[in-house]
Amino acid sequence: MKGDKKREFTRYTALIVIMCLIFTAITSQLFVLQVVKGEGYKEQANNKSIKEIPDTAPRGNILDRNGAVLAKSEQSYVLVYNQTDESDKTFFDTMDKVFKILDENGETKQDDFELKIDPYSFVFRSDDPQTQRMLEIRFKKDRGLDEEILKKLSKDKKNKLTKEEQDKIVDEELLKITPEETFKKLIKQYKIDDKKYSLEEQRRFMIVKDTLKMQSFSGYKPVVVASNIKKDTAFKFMQMLNELPGIDVTTQPIRTYPNGELGSAFLGYISKITSNQDKYEEKGYDVSSDYVGTAGIESVFEDRLKGSKGGRIVKLNKNGRIIEELGRRDPYPGQTVQLTIDKEVQAAAEKALDDKMAELRANPYSQYRSNTANATRGAAVAVDVNTGAILALVSKPGYDPNLFTVPGRLSTDLSKQFFTPDLEKFGREYIQQRGLMSYYPGKTEDEVLNILFPIDKSIKGNTTIRQDAYDIYAKSSFNYATQSRIPPGSTFKPLTAIAGLETGVITPDYTMYDNGTFDKGGGHITTFALDGANGWVNLTKAIEKSSNPYFMTVAKFLRGAFGDDVLAKYAWKFGLGVPPNSNVKPSTGIEIPEAFGQVYNSVSAKNDYSSMYLWKIMSMLKDGKSDRGDKFTAIDLYDNDKDSSKVKEIKSSLKNSIKDSIKEGSSAFNKDNYSKLIKDLIAADPKYSGSNISQKEIDTIINSIYYVAVSDANSQLRAGFHMYDAAIGQGMDQFTPLQMVNYIATLANGGTRYKLHLVDKFLDANGKVIEEVKPEVIEKTGVKSENLEAVKAGMAAVNEKGTAAGAFSNFPIKTAGKTGTASLTNPESIGRTDFAEYVGYAPLDNPQIAVYVVIFDGGQGATSAYIARDIYSAYFHVNSQNNTQNNDQNQSTQNNNGQ
Structure with missing residues (x-):
């Protein structure tokens, strides 16, 4: 019996001992976890986090x-800020030290x-006012400034607006929030002490x-505080x-352009x-921080240049600092784009153009009939x-892409200069410097300003943004080489010669x-004061001397034998336009965006004409007064x-009828139809109630429309002067460089037109050719080759003894070319002068390189030939500096006959 009790006691005791040992172990472990290692684990739980940090791929190189x-x-080296609960506590003190x-x-x-x-302002990287408006709205919406407006709209029980109408109201209200008000709202939103700082x-x-x-919407990413900081x-x-x-x-990786503006x-x-x-989001970009190509090759080949992102x-x-790397995906560099550009030729062209424009500005009255003070483009x-x-x-002026x-790097002043220039300030200075008030007797400076730099009425409610109506302001962000359409002047004459010879x-x-x-007909005799009389001229002499009467006579022959479109037929073969209403793509083939x-x-x-005269007629109808002084009730077709x-439909029908009348003349003018449409408009539009x-x-009203549309516009369309002017590169002719x-x-x-291209090849990161x-023809x-040779003989004479001889005197390589002086209508009243243009090729007998040069407000075309000479010198590795003094002495002679 006692033995049984002993066994029972022993089992119980053993159980107690085991339980005590277990609880002791648990208690000890808890003590270790909570007390001994508690702070460590607490730090791990609260202050350590696992994040994926994206690594930007190096963009591919661009080579010449x-x-x-x-x-x-x-x-x-890049300085970044990592946001954590701990770093947020000292954000302002920390950043204050960092900035200092x-x-x-x-x-x-x-x-x-x-x-x-x-001053308070928005500066968006676009020179288009509508795009700026859109970007401003998006900026404010991204920061929640539309929430208050939406709340007010939702509280309005009478609000029965459609979503489209509501969005329109929100956008308009957002645009009313000034930059200063936006700043103050964000100061409050970000809890920044405006008293302390x-x-x-x-x-x-x-x-x-x-x-x-902004970056919080796309996951974790350190904020870059400063890029490209020095090693020290x-x-x-x-x-x-x-x-x-x-x-x-x-x-x-930071994008750099080692040649600056080049x-x-x-x-x-x-x-x-x-x-x-x-x-871009669909393509995997982080729109809050990623950079992309915005213009030129960088933009067009973004997909090739960007590479593949990596990540860690x-x-x-707790301070947001990396203490351990758990895994890595290496970024892969973008492809290399090798261009057809020759860096040395490019540098020579840029320097020559800059130097010549500076010279023209410094000596604005060195040429007959020209003031070149605004030779800035x-x-x-x-x-x-x-x-x-x-x-x-x-294209000049250019810019440094490194900015x-x-x-x-891009200061506020530079941003505004590039994208939102103060055209009012510039315009007033321009008017005063050029003495333009004398051309507008009785008008105030404000009125002249509104003529040259009018308020952009395409922007609703705009009272400050102005337009450069006459292309006066030098725009770095505009590509004059690919986007500007310019009258070619006499550089077009070789084409007129080809049409005349071929036909x-x-x-x-x-x-x-x-x-x-x-004599243009109708009693209009044009006198060419700049040229003077050239006497007896054949084709070679006509090209050499740039004889306007000769080539206008060729156009008269062409028009009489083949009609108004024969000159265009040959121009289109050489890429100077494309047939309207055809499926021919209007392009030279270049990879970057171009006008045509x-x-x-x-x-x-x-x-x-139908567009231009329609606006004239609409303005006349709205004024209620015809050009002949007839008065009537104002009719609004805007x-x-x-x-x-219904009103929109009637207005559209009336405008189409006016356009048809302008294009086709009296045969398309139906008085009964006009009468019906005007009556329908009066009945349908409440404003005539x-x-x-x-x-x-x-x-x-109908007679007034007839007088402008048929008697004026259509009769001008049927006149011969359009083709005569076109034959010498004036009138409607406008082409890009x-x-x-x-x-x-x-x-x-010899007559083969190639597709223009900038890209030679694409290479991978290791330099292996991909494509x-x-x-491409x-x-x-x-x-016919004999006709081309006849024209080339004239162009050779231009450089040897004609209008470009001053530039090419003693030049060691024989070349051919044609100068051009393209005029504007009444340029003096807007402070401008002629375009100075030159086209040419070299060598004469075995052509390798062709050039085109233009200086806006550069005066006579011979001026631009000097730039072509320097381009040839770089391409053929010829030192033309020895001839510069002799050539420049000859320029003054050519300035008086530089077409």
């Missing part, structure tokens, strides 16, 4: 044809924030806080990391994503005549007496948002 680097990516260190070391802080101060300091804090907010500055921050919670130093016309630049954000899985400590293009490869492409790669209306020996005048000009032809003339669908317009008054250089290259190589661009013109 010989392998010289035009754009590349370099690893650079950056200032002391002369570093540029990250700043692509569109909201500026001193200066305005500049407030904005610095705002930039970081705003970036944190980076090491200084590394030594102070413990004092700066959230701050870290890392490296990132090649900006085709390279473009990269910038933060502002438009088409949805498109890391552990961050120009373009030059050089191509390989046998491939269409572009060797140089220049855009590191946010903060047989002239031969190379056709000779006429040039007395310095030409058109030669005079009857279809385009009708379309242009579009109005409040118009009913009670007007009681009689049939007699309606007849007066790209079109002009392609035309002259086609002439030089090579081959020359667009058209073989079929022009």
Whole structure:
């Protein structure tokens, strides 16, 4: 019995002992976990986080044809801020210290924030007012400024607006919020102490806080505080990391352009994503921070250049600093784009154009009949005549793409100069400097300002944004080489000669007496004061002397034998326009965006005149007074948002009838139809309610329309002066520098028009060729070789003893060319003068390179020939400087006969 009790006691005791041991172990472990290692685990639980940090891929290089680097990516020190609960507690003190260190070391802080101060303003990277408006609305919506407006609309019980109507109201209300009001709202939103910190300091804090907010929509990413900082500055921050919670130093590839402004016309630049954000999001971009190509090659080949992003899985400590890397996906560089551009030729072209424009501005009255004080814009293009490869492409003024790669480099003043220039301030200074008030007797400076730089009425409610109506302001962001459509002046005359020879209306020996005048018909005799009389001229002499009467006579022969479109037929073969209503793409083939000009032809003339005179008639009808002084009830044909669908339909029918009358004349003018449409408009549009317009008054309106549309517009369309002017590169002829250089290259190589191209090949990151661009023929013109040779003989004479002889005197290589002086209508009243143009090729007997040069407000065309000479010198490695003094002495002679 006792034994049983002993066994029972032993089992119980053993159980108790085991339980005690277990509880002791648990208690000990809890003690270790909670007390001994508690702080460590607490830190891990609360202050360590695992994040994926994206790594930007280096953009691919852009090279010239010989392998010289035009754009590349370099690893650079970058200062970043990592947001954590801990770093947020000391944000303002930390960033205050950071900004002071950056200032002391002369570093540029990250700043692509569109909201500026001193003065308060928005500066968006677009020179299009409508795009600026859209970007401003998006900026405010992204920061929640529309929420208050939406709340007010939702509280309005009477609100029965459609979503479209509501969105329109929200947008209009957002635009009413001034930049200063926006700034103050964001100061409040980001809890920035506007009493403690200066305005500049407030904005610095705002930039970081705003970036944190914008990046929060796309996951975790450190905020870049300063890019491309110096090595010494980076090491200084590394030594102070413990004092700066959230701050870290890392490296990132930064886009650099080692040649500065060189090649900006085709390279473009990269910038933060502002438009088409949805498109980029779909492609995997972080629209809050990623940079993309915004113009030129950088933009067009973004998909090839961008590379593939990498990423790191890391552990961050409580201060947001990386303490351990758990995994990595390496970024892969973008492809290299090798261009057809020759860096040395490009540099020579840019320098020559800059130097010549500076010379013209410094000596504005050195040429007869010209004031070149505003010679601030120009373009030059050089191509390989046998491939269409572009060797140089220049637009002036240019810009340094490096300004855009590191946010903060582009100052507020530069941003405004590029994208939102103060045209009112510029316009007033321009009017005063050029003495333009004398051309507007009785008008105030404000009235003249509104003529030259009118308020942009296309923007609803706009009272400040002005337009450069006469292309006066020099725009760095505009590509004059690819986008400007310019009258070619006398550089078009070789084409007129080709048309005349090919059709047989002239031969190379056709000779006429040039007395310095030409009868356009209808009693309109034009006198060419700049040229004077050239006496007896055949084709060679006519090209050499740039005889306007000769080539206008050729046009008269052409028109009489073949009609108004025969000149255009040959121009189209050389890429100077395309047939209207055809399926021919209006393009030279170049990879970057381009405009495209058109030669005079009857279809385009009708379309242009119908649009131009329709506006004139609409203005007349709204004024209620005809050109002949007849008065009537005002009729409004302008579009109005409040118009009913029926009113819109009647207005459209009336406008189409007017256009048809302008194009086709009396045969398309139906008085009964006009009468019915006007009566229908009066009945349908409430604004005429009670007007009681009689049939007699309606007849007066119809007669007034007839006088402008048929008697004036259509009769002008049927006149011969359009073709006569076109034959000498004036009137409706307008082409881009790209079109002009392609035309002259086609002439030089014997009549084969190539597709122009900038890209030679694409290479991978290891330099292996992925794709090579081959020359592509667009058209073989079929022009007889003997006719081309006859024209070339005249162009050779231009450079040897004609209007460009001053530039090419003693030049060691024989060349051919044609100068051009393209005039504007009444240029003096707008402070402008002629376009100075030149086309040419070299060598004479075996053409390799063709060029086109233009200087806006450059005066006579011979001026531009000097730039062509320097381009040839670089291409053929000829030192023309020895001849410069002798050539420049001859220029004054050519300035008086530089067409």
